Amino acid sequence: MLPNLWGLCSHDHSPTVLHNSSQHMNISVSIADKSCYISAVYAHTNYVQGRNLWYDLNAQIIANDGPWTCIGDFNVVLGANEARGPRVPHALPSTEFKTFTDCSKLIHLATRGSLFTWSNRRSGVALTEKRLDKSLCFTKCGPSMRIVKVVENIWNRPCYGCPMYILTQKLKNRKKELKLWNKNVFGNIHLNVKTAMAELELIQNSKTIMPSQDWRDQENLAQNKLMIALDVEESFWK
Structure with a gap:
């Protein structure tokens, strides 16, 4: 065989x-x-x-x-x-x-x-x-591990002053960098999911009213886009 x-x-x-x-x-x-x-x-x-x-x-x-x-x-x-x-x-x-x-x-x-x-x-x-x-x-190099690396890099940056001042500055820097990281890696993930779902629903409604191969192809693309958005959202919560 x-x-x-x-x-x-x-x-x-x-x-x-x-x-x-x-x-x-x-x-x-x-x-x-x-x-x-x-x-x-x-x-x-x-x-x-x-x-x-x-x-x-x-x-x-x-x-x-x-x-x-x-x-x-x-x-x-x-x-x-x-x-x-x-x-x-x-x-x-x-x-x-x-x-x-x-x-x-x-x-x-x-x-x-x-x-x-x-x-x-x-x-x-x-x-x-x-x-x-x-x-x-x-x-092991998914989003959850990458964010750990980001925090480690921020925390290890040299900062001078009294202990309370150093802690305050590190916390401010961490907040700023994490906001930027979240925007670059995920974007507005929840809005992306809602937008993808709305687009898919619109295409499916249009396909029901006017069945055609073109609407079917667009539905496939919209479903794929929604799956990508959902995968990103799932990764965000892990």
Whole structure:
């Protein structure tokens, strides 16, 4: 039987296969003298088999400390927002997948292009589309760690005077720098979410009144924009 997953990598990155199964392959690579980990995923369509995959991936992430990327066909959606068709996706597989990504502290990376990566290639009311291909990552260098670095840099700046004056100045500098950091990294995150939701709602209403491929394409772009805004908002609260 031919393998269903193939891995190609430059020898310069010293690739090492850590674990493999019929649903995934985990490798470690060396980048800038640091170990990074990659999981190529092709999940089973049966969600019961998917449970074994979530367990294996979580165990590997725990056992190998460092940046992780999980890329591939996960054959599951996070919720109804990642599917379109005559039937609502089953809740249990979505819940189990979300539990796995939350427990593994994996971030769903935003993608470009069409929101849905799979379809049954039918037309009209029989058409079903889903977002099954995803890219997830785990890194200690997320927004929460970057803000720690910002605060450390501010606090370590030299300041002279009496202890109370030094403390007051450091607190003022921290407030100023954090405001600037928040604006540069996140912008007005809550406003961005509301704007993206309003744009999507307007397009969906227009598509209902005047169905066309153009409105459908615009809806895909608007949904992708909303997902990006929601991911940024989620990162802000972590």
